[in-house]
Amino acid sequence: MDWIKETLSDTPEIALFLCLALGFALGKVRVWKISLGGVAGTLVVAILMGMFADIELDDQVKQIAFALFIFTLGYVSGPTFFASLNRKSLKYATFTGIEVVSVLLITAAAVLIMNLDVGTAAGLLAGGATESAAVGTATDAIGRLDLPADQIETLQNNVGTAYSISYICGLITIVLLSSQFFPLIMRIDLREEAAKLWAKLGGAADEDTAAPAAPAVVGREYRITAAAGRTVAEVQADLGDATVEEVQRDGEKVAFAPDLQLAHGDRVLVVGRREALVGSANRIGEEIALDESMAMSLDLADVVVTRKGYQATTLGEIRRDFADERQGVYLQKVTRGDHELPVKPSTLIQHGDTVRLSGSGRDLSRVIPMVGFRLDPAVRFDMVFIAIGVVLGFLIGMLVWTVGTIPLTLGTGGGCLLAGLLFGWIRSKRPTFGQYDSGAADVIKTLGLAVFICAVGLSSGPQAVELVKEFGWGLPIAGVAMTAIPAFLSFFVAWKFMKLPAPLVLGSVTGQQCSTPGVTAVQAAAGNATPLMAYTIVYAFSNVVLPLLGPIVVAMAHAIG
Template identity: 60%
Template sequence: MNWFKDLVQGTPEIALFISIALGYAVGKVRVWKLSLGGIAGTLIVAIFVGMAGEVTLNDQVKNIAFALFIFTLGYLSGPSFFASLNRRSLRYGVFPVIEVVTILVITAVSIKILDLDTGTAAGLMGGGATESAVVGTATDAIGKLDLPADQIKTLQANVGTAYSISYICGLITIVLLTSQFAPAIMKIDLRAEAVRLWEKIGGKVEDPSQATALPNIVGRAQRVENVAGRTVAQVEQGIGDRTTIERISRDGSLVDVGPSVVLRQGDVVVLVGLREQLVRADAVIGPEVADSTLNLDLEIAQVLLANKELSGQTVGRLRSEAASSRDHGVFISGVSRMENNLPVQAGTEVHTGDVVRLTGMTKDVTEFAKKIGYKIDTGVKADFVFIALGVVVGMLIGKVTIDLGSVPLSLGTGGGCLLSGLLFGWIRAKHPTIGQYDPAAASVIKELGLVIFICCVGLSSGPEAVSLIEKYGFSLPLVGVLMTLVPACISLFVAWKVMKMPAPLTLGSVAGQQCSTPAITAVQGIAGNTTPLMSYTIVYALSNVVLPLMGPVVVAMAQALNG
């Protein structure tokens, strides 16, 4: 192994990318229904590589990567976070509160019983909460302690090692609890409960398996034989409330379309609507014809919802707005929040910052997009002026320090960039003509920044990992399980018995307070539709902001208890 040690020590960037490649490969391995994911897999591989080679990467690499990750996290969460601060959504705020209070109590008890050092305590808390951002905010806070450099290095290394152990235990615990044990404890059939909720918000009872499918929007040309003498509005209503006549050809010439236009025998009309409604067009209007001269190009546009009057309203309200306007040929074919696709049903609530997918004629889509928000220019992936300024503001905020006794308490780069990300994301939602950050580009930057940071932590943690595990042994995974299990069980009881929430929303909330994508994926798989996402996205947005800020708090608490 000497050649490998010499290689990674002489060229540490090779160690970085080896760890990422192997880490993502390990993260894809599934045991039953569980997989670690690329981030946790990279951390584990990096620890082993660090043990073999004692690799040291420049701290600036780690700091830059984490700043990009945490700013982007805040940017994506900002619109949903502020939109959730209303009377209806704030009830979900109880779950992050339960999470924070419980894990702080368990951390404090663990520090006193097991005599945990500051780094180990912070790592266990971050892993138990399955929140990777805590690793960054905690290590940043430890770096500001008035301690010898070698002691700070050891404490920071312990954060990564303890996090990796606790995260694995927490991941297994939250996935099994939400998808397997909780439905059994609640004595419910989760799929049946999800179908019931799906029906309540306007979904179809007869085909719940298609809950995640987009409306099948099609166009057809029909010759008028059965509805001569009727107006466009009457014919549209006769076929279906989501069908529109977009063109009328009469004697080879196009006629202006309007609701009061009367159709004549032999006219050819172009319909746009849902396939399930247009199958009746032959019987209602007349036979379908093939006329390529009347072909229409439908536009599919991503629109950022920015109209504050529509925030907190439902998809049904958006459909009513479209139906009552001149551009009534617009169809809402998708709604996403923080990269999660929500049910496209009448009862689904929408918030400022959500991305609404519109389908229809270009002119209609353009006009309706102006009413509800701003059409995202897919050609622009990122406004780097806006993003770079946001990171600078975050770093400046992170430099503000308040002395709490003998402990210097500050948000650091992590907390500062998180807050600036929230602010800049909110500004973007309010003024959508500036600061574009395409969701796909943001997702790549967020994950790349996090995996580079986590890899740096793992490589530096390697030499200390063995001694930490030898010192605490089995108590580390036990505390990791408790960190996840206790707050999740409390929230399960509060949501199900106290708040009387439907089962899909209950389990979505529990997964959201842990910011656990694997958990909500498992819950969705059993539910058979996307109803759990309606609560998950709100709680996730709140927890994603609160939990990273706990890094400095735990460091200060651990220092006080150990003092």
């Protein structure tokens, strides 16, 4: 046992990766519908390991990890955040406003009632709001207080311990409220309501947009009989969402053109939705075995939406506006930030969203410029652009404004967040540079936050027992209140005042806390992805605003105390 302690103390890098391994394993353990997730699991393991052995990670490691996380967070959220500043989406900022005001008032009350120190107050807010990024911004702000070094260290350690306690309470609370109790209060069957909304989003009343937007695309070969004498364009118009891609006559390929007149015995390759081709032999001719010489591969393209008219446009509107031009191109999925949206006609498409299109190279090259910029699959990470953004974030974080005796600064966290927002927005406007693949961004974001949280947990371990003894059940109760009160307020605003459909009500409530476990539980209860329609918009606002509460709560608690 002594050897293990010495090894962990002498080689903290081993302790770091051991915490990551055990923490992410713990995060996968599911009790009913609730799991901690990798980051929270890492914090719990790190605190326990910190209580077992004296382990300290270098502060620069912690700072670099958090800077990469928070910059990436802003970079990914930037396009969605700015695109949501429109008439259709801005109303959802109400829920972020409720969250911000509520958690600050509850924290102030907890400081006065329980006599919380600055670090515990900041950790309580970050955990109750289930916003891990606020841990970093608060820790950085505490480091700039005019206090002795040992006192600052104690306060910073208290942030992690209080966060771990209130986060677990907040996570359980938001999952139970959003997926179980709120549907009971509304007296609804959430699955039934979600199915109704899904059908409504499908535009059943509008035949032009009723077809699925992400079909199973198939290819069929026909020998022309019924369509003899008709042009390619006429056949395509008759088929609907399908295209003639190749024509062979007497064993030779014929130069393709929409006005090409088909002759009896021609062989044609038709590509389209499976349901569009069912029964099409009666209109074209006999379906025959696909000849290898006619076989073709459909290309896939991820395209960033940059068209100016797509600030807040539904898929159905886009399909109607480009009914002819989009022929032969099929929408596979829509991604906003880290989340995949339901591909339905009423889905709102915003500037900066990424759509995956499939079709022949000829059709894609025609349609992609109408939509936006095609991502280069060979580029995962534009190091030049990203590194310059992080440097700017550090510089912004060095700016300090003194109000009375309290230094106010965004710190590394706030500076890198704002730089990320700015660079992400620039990237959405000029997508020819600055590419940051979503997979790479997710790895950087998760690893950066996990390493930072691990460092916080290891240093917090020795004080965890004392902090729990000092405040007892007060911290868990305050953590539940920090989550439940703003959730109830937003629930009633969305349900009674905004009259939103039930899935959007619950998506908004989970979005205001950036609670991925919460919206996952709601989706499971709903049976489809309709809650994401509101979640992604509110998430974009809260993901930007909540991390900035770190310096604010530190200044507030310091002033009250």
